[in-house]
Amino acid sequence: MKIELKDLSMQFDDVLAVDRLNVTIREGELVSLLGPSGCGKSTTLFMLAGLYKPSSGDLYFGEKRVNDVEPENREIGMVFQNYALYPHMTVLKNIMFPLKMSKVPKQEAQERAIKMAKLVHIEHLLDRKPGQLSGGQQQRVAIARALVKEPKLLLLDEPLSNLDARLRLEMREEIRRIQQEVGITTIFVTHDQEEAMSISDKVLLMKDGQYQQYSAPQHMYDKPSNMFVGTFMGSPPINMIPVLYSQESNSIQMNETESTLSLGQQIHSSYGPNMILGIRPEDFVLVEDNATEDVLTARVTVVERIGRDTMLNATIGDKHIRVLIEPDVPVQQGDIVKLGVRPNRYHLFDKE
Ligand code: ADP
Structure with missing residues (x-):
């Protein structure tokens, strides 16, 4: 019925x-x-x-x-x-x-x-x-x-x-x-x-x-x-990071850091400039140390082994994030890592 x-x-x-x-x-x-x-x-x-x-x-x-x-x-x-x-x-x-x-x-x-x-x-x-x-x-x-x-x-x-x-x-x-x-x-x-x-x-x-x-x-x-x-929806929870959106370059910048990400598809123009970027822990990827474009630089604070996976607790600027990575990647507390985001796996929200 x-x-x-x-x-x-x-x-x-x-x-x-x-x-x-x-x-x-x-x-x-x-x-x-x-x-x-x-x-x-x-x-x-x-x-x-x-x-x-x-x-x-x-x-x-x-x-x-x-x-x-x-x-x-x-x-x-x-x-x-x-x-x-x-x-x-x-x-x-x-x-x-x-x-x-x-x-x-x-x-x-x-x-x-x-x-x-x-x-x-x-x-x-x-x-x-x-x-x-x-x-x-x-x-x-x-x-x-x-x-x-x-x-x-x-x-x-x-x-x-x-x-x-x-x-x-x-x-x-x-x-x-x-x-x-x-x-x-x-x-x-x-x-x-x-x-x-x-x-x-x-x-x-x-x-x-x-x-x-x-x-x-x-x-x-x-x-x-x-x-x-x-x-x-989701556990561990999604990372919510305050960002500045630039319509001109169709990119976002982390507040108070040098990190920028360009966005694949044009987003709705009424957004911004202050927005929240949502990235799930599993949607980050570790990228080469020498990468400079479209990467976020994070400092690892805690490495947790959880069964099959490894969870990194890290900071970007003063923002705490969680990043899920493969178990055999050699990352240690105190390391500086470069993070990319899987294509189309970011979420942009209006500030509530
Ligand atoms: P949930 O099932 O999602 O926990 P409820 O439907 O039980 O939520 O409750 C929704 C809201 O309505 C709550 O603020 C609750 O205190 C209130 N409420 C529920 N039943 C009554 C009732 N019989 N009289 C007065 N307030 C109620």
């Missing part, structure tokens, strides 16, 4: 929790709502679920406006952070519960519940109670229960946050597998950019209730629309 948010807002007393969101989610897509704590993700999800009524704007499920449709009539399945399983019921009874509520005959309900249990790989646990299951298993039960009525939209509210790191990885792959097998339109709330990057068709990044960018995760990483997006 296609979902449309049109100028959707939610005001709580003096807090504008969601500020005029306009987003279309296509049928069968998995979209993450991403952003720091308090940016309005859960409020948006609760409006989709029908638990909050929007203070203004419209919400469409397919062609139907659902602002006033009660949660139980929206054909949605929801999984909460704490799974909210019924502790006194077996796994089978938990999964059957939504069908029992809507008066599906017992035999049919049981068959459908078992089919769901198979889908989420817990058919061997049907007689257990939730207290006898691991966190990952409990979550599988919650997903089976959310899907058993064959809803048209699946809502997941930070479903991985109570799991340890290893299980989190496993379960996010599982959620993606199950979602693709069922083909259900899914909205996934998370504050973890890596999680959103790995699982989603598209990411909606929010800040202070407002839309920042809505695109495929790789596109958001490669083409961040502003400094906030650039900084939020």
